[in-house]
Amino acid sequence: MQIEIAKNCGFCFGVRRAVKIAQKASGASTIGELIHNNLEIKRLQTECNVKTLKSIDELTNEKTAIIRTHGITKNDLGKLSQKDIKIIDATCPFVTKPQKIAADMSAAGYEIVYFGDKEHPEAKSVASYATNRVHIVLSTDELENIKLSNKIALISQTTKKIEKYSALVVYLMKRAKEVRVFNTICNATLENQEAAEELARRADIMIVIGGKNSSNTKQLFLISKSLCKDSYHIENADELQKQWFINKKLCGITAGASTPEWIIENIAKTIKNFS
Numbered sequence: 507m508q509i510e511i512a513k514n515c516g517f518c519f520g521v522r523r524a525v526k527i528a529q530k531a532s533g534a535s536t537i538g539e540l541i542h543n544n545l546e547i548k549r550l551q552t553e554c555n556v557k558t559l560k561s562i563d564e565l566t567n568e569k570t571a572i573i574r575t576h577g578i579t580k581n582d583l584g585k586l587s588q589k590d591i592k593i594i595d596a597t598c599p600f601v602t603k604p605q606k607i608a609a610d611m612s613a614a615g616y617e618i619v620y621f622g623d624k625e626h627p628e629a630k631s632v633a634s635y636a637t638n639r640v641h642i643v644l645s646t647d648e649l650e651n652i653k654l655s656n657k658i659a660l661i662s663q664t665t666k667k668i669e670k671y672s673a674l675v676v677y678l679m680k681r682a683k684e685v686r687v688f689n690t691i692c693n694a695t696l697e698n699q700e701a702a703e704e705l706a707r708r709a710d711i712m713i714v715i716g717g718k719n720s721s722n723t724k725q726l727f728l729i730s731k732s733l734c735k736d737s738y739h740i741e742n743a744d745e746l747q748k749q750w751f752i753n754k755k756l757c758g759i760t761a762g763a764s765t766p767e768w769i770i771e772n773i774a775k776t777i778k779n780f781s
């Protein structure tokens with residue numbers, strides 16, 4: 507069986523940058539998970555002495571706090587700034603940008619529609635910068651019974667698919683006189699999605715690696731599954747099952763933006779040993 511790793515997959519610019527920052531900050535604590543990958547978070551703790559806290563409330567005697575890749579809410583940043591603690595901001599610049607758009611556009615009188623998952627830290631952090639009404643939605647249905655203003659600014663979570671975002675644009679054009687659309691979808695995500703799509707079309711089996719809570723990994727899995735029915739989403743090599751690979755000629759591998767190379771290599775090696 508041939509094994510092929512997608513042309514673009516794994517660590518994106520923002521995650522690589524955050525991990526580099528954390529590696530140099532021994533003794534620091536991150537507010538929330540730095541990135542969506544449990545194994546890499548454990549490695550940072552054991553090898554680099556960087557702890558993960560669930561929230562600001564868990565801070566005790568820490569001297570340094572790291573803000574995770576997806577950012578924190580404006581309110582939390584305010585609380586953190588009042589503490590006697592050094593703040594290292596590892597927020598991805600592609601997340602800082604929509605935060606600023608939310609602030610600027612609401613100051614200019616626009617109501618914000620944010621295309622994203624309500625519970626996702628990135629959605630919460632970006633929405634928190636809006637001073638006007640903000641609606642976090644995943645489909646047009648959620649806006650159906652809401653009276654919208656005539657001035658809408660539309661922002662997307664960085665990991666979303668452009669086709670679905672475009673559908674929201676068309677819908678809002680029918681609901682408001684003025685719609686400002688910001689393309690805040692991250693290229694790294696798009697590149698990983700396109701490479702996964704290309705590979706999934708040819709593969710007999712697709713292994714999608716990444717945190718079960720990682721939004722961009724879930725997207726990669728959905729894309730793979732739609733083109734290759736034998737697609738599996740795993741976090742580590744222990745989850746692989748030998749029988750998945752029986753009679754398969756090409757095994758494609760892709761990985762979410764928070765998956766480090768060492769995990770991808772480890773999984774590729776394990777699969778190779780099956781054949």
Ligand code: SF4
Pocket residue numbers: 518519520521575598599600601664692693694695722763
């Ligand atoms: S996927 Fe894009 S927005 Fe998210 S951390 Fe990576 S580079 Fe930043």
